[in-house]
Amino acid sequence: MRIELVNLEHGRADFAHVYQPDELGSFDERVQIVAPVDVTGNVRLERTEVFVNGHIETRAQVECDRCLQRVEMRVDADFDLQYITGTDYESNAAAELTEDDLSVAVFDGQAIDVDEIVKEQVLLAVPxxxxxxxxxxxxxxxxxxxxxxxxxxxxxxxVDPRWAALKNLTGGK
Ligand SMILES: [Zn+2]
Ligand SMILES: [Zn+2]
Incomplete structure (x- = not known):
């Protein structure tokens, strides 16, 4: 789902969508979405800046780092994002914005891609x-x-568990 900024009435809009798990495709090898993704939020345009905040809820399966078994987890996250247009980013970059400003993203100035937000938020929610x-x-x-x-x-x-116990007693030497 894309929200075209030209269509915003009075510079703002609410959105809500339920994605089926396959609608977002597979976007990460470790993570698989296994339940519909419920996303709600709103978009607010202020001159050249766009503020998007909302909430996502779903369930995902993530590979265990050691045994690769899939572990199911609940994703339940709020997001609060700020976008600025590319040209604005360049003029601001020198002034105050740094790479550390992770919540600020650059976009084309035309539309907010909710699919991308959802994927990103799922990945952020996964340890x-x-x-x-x-x-x-x-x-x-x-x-x-x-x-x-x-x-x-x-x-x-x-190590044989009996020896391990002894090792602990001697302080691991
Ligand atoms: Zn494991
Ligand atoms: Zn073996």
Whole structure:
């Protein structure tokens, strides 16, 4: 969904849309949307700046960093974005805007692409490090078995638990 700025009445508009998971395509290898995405918000145009804020809700599956099993999580996020046109960005860049101003995006001055906002917000909501559980054992690098579900006979560096206990007592030396 794109919101054309020329169509805004009095410089503002509310929007609401429910995306089906496949409507957004697959946009990240780690993350898959598994429920409809409910997005609501409003757009406000002030001279050459556009303010977009709203809310998204959905469910996503994210790969565990260690075992690659998919973990389902709820995405429930507010967003508050500011856009300026390319030419304005250049003239402001010298003045005060820095690369750190992550909430400021440059756009073509014509339309706000809600699809892009939704994808971005989903990715922002996903932790950079995802574990299916804190003690996930991961995958054996030799045979590929998921060590949460079974053991393998590969040689590992794992220390006999009895020795590990002793190690702790001696302060890890
Ligand atoms: Zn895992
Ligand atoms: Zn193995």
């Amino acid at each position: 950079t490090r995802m574990l299916c559980r804190p003690d996930c054992k991961g995958i054996c690098p030799d045979c590929g078995i998921d060590k949460n579900t079974g053991d393998c006979a590969c040689a590992t560096d794992e």
